[in-house]
Amino acid sequence: MLVGTSAGGGLAAALSLYTRGRAEPSPHAQFLVCPILDDRDKAISTTQFSERDIWARSLNAACWKMYLQDRYGTCDVEPYAAPARATDFSQLPPNYIDIRSAEVFRDEVVQYASNIWAPGGDAELYVWPGGWHNFDLLLPTASLSMAAQQAITNWVHHLFARQ
Known part of the structure; x- marks a missing residue:
């Protein structure tokens, strides 16, 4: 299973795109x-979110600029660097x-x-209402954080039951 949070989530998504259809071992799931x-x-x-938020727009842009350098925001960015730029989302493993x-x-x-859904792929999407970047790590005992952790546990159990 490929697992990633924040920038690591982007790298995990890119690796999943990269390994798809290759002879190398492919992931069985993406988290x-x-x-x-x-x-x-x-x-x-x-x-929509101010510069006072935990992960502000300016911080996001600064990180992308450090990562992509002169290619930031240009047509020269491959999906293996910014997975949202992919045009083919078929044959990906199940996703949480x-x-x-x-x-x-x-x-x-x-x-x-x-x-991922468009070509018939498997993605379980959770959009946590009122949650912000890493809220579950900062407030692990909050009811929303516990619900997020339970959703993860349920998905993993379901995933293993299908294997």
């Missing part, structure tokens, strides 16, 4: 929490995708799940 997937900064949610409603990259993550 993404708050994945950062798109450098283009065009989703509505990128403008977790995003929070008060998150800069909420809409790109919802679109990513929709792109």
